[in-house]
Amino acid sequence: MEMMPCEQPAVRLIGWLSPYVHRAEVALRLKGVPYELLHDDMASKSDLLLTHNPVHKKVPVLLHGHRSIPESLVIVEYVDEAFPAGPPLLPSDPLARANARFWARFLDDKCWKALWVALWAEPGEARAAAAREAKEGLALLEAQLPEGKRFFGGDAIGLLDIAASGVARWLGVFEEMAGVRLLTEEEHPALCRWAREYAADETVRQCLPHRDLVLAVLTPRRGMFVSTAKAMAAHK
Known part of the structure; x- marks a missing residue:
């Protein structure tokens, strides 16, 4: 049988x-x-x-x-x-894998928190300090891009690229909503180039929402973002 x-x-x-x-x-x-x-x-x-x-x-x-x-x-x-049959998302080398995990956590635990306060907090020293910290964080992230490669994962998208995907699409929308510029070609040229490469990837495009759609959906939530940033700034 x-x-x-x-x-x-x-x-x-x-x-x-x-x-x-x-x-x-x-x-x-x-x-x-x-x-x-x-x-x-x-x-x-x-x-x-x-x-x-x-x-x-x-x-x-x-x-x-x-x-x-x-x-x-x-x-x-x-x-x-x-699902091991597909292409690996984490490096096989233990050190490279540990580094990818470290910088992915850095994005969530440190970089995005500073970005959020820099975007949405009331103008003042707390917001200015957060903006400095956010730009320093973006520079540290940019330094992880391998020279001559398209992605943090090398020639293919990996864990750190996926972790940083919010920088490639959502950060620009938040900047427009808040009237604040944090990621610029002058200060972070390699990271801006990476963001374009990531957003243009054929597989990524299948599930990356259009910028206009993100802007339309998130704009009504601006007040909630401001409230969250105020609470975060108060606890820094």
Whole structure:
């Protein structure tokens, strides 16, 4: 009797128009994994989201069969390991892999926090200090680009490229909304070049929302961004 191949568990992704959801989506597409995107309005969080991410109550959440995996960078690493047939997203060398993880965490734990206060806080010393810190962070990130290569991952997109994807699309939208420029060709030419290369990649384009759409959806949330930045600046 002929053995039938085991069906792979269905892959679903809870998310919306977010740079963190994009990380998970692009990881799935780069690995060639079919998935269903379940749109979740973060203004009224669904029971599905609250069931599968009761700790943070945030998107993205990856549903792989009966498993649920929250947090974008955790999802990227899970996808890389759970679907080994596709191109690797993390380097095989242990040191290079550790470095990619370090700079990915740097983006979330330090760089984006400074960017957020620099974008949305009230004018003053706290905002000016955050702008200096944000630009220094972008310069440190830019220094990780391998000379002569298109991406942080070399000739192919890897973990750090995916982690930095918010810089390639969402940061420019936030700058326009806030009337603040932090990433410029004069100060960060290599990072600006990388952002264009990333946004132009064929696989990335399949799940990278158009700039005008991001602007239209996020502009009504400006007040929430300002409130968040005010709280962050107060706790620095």
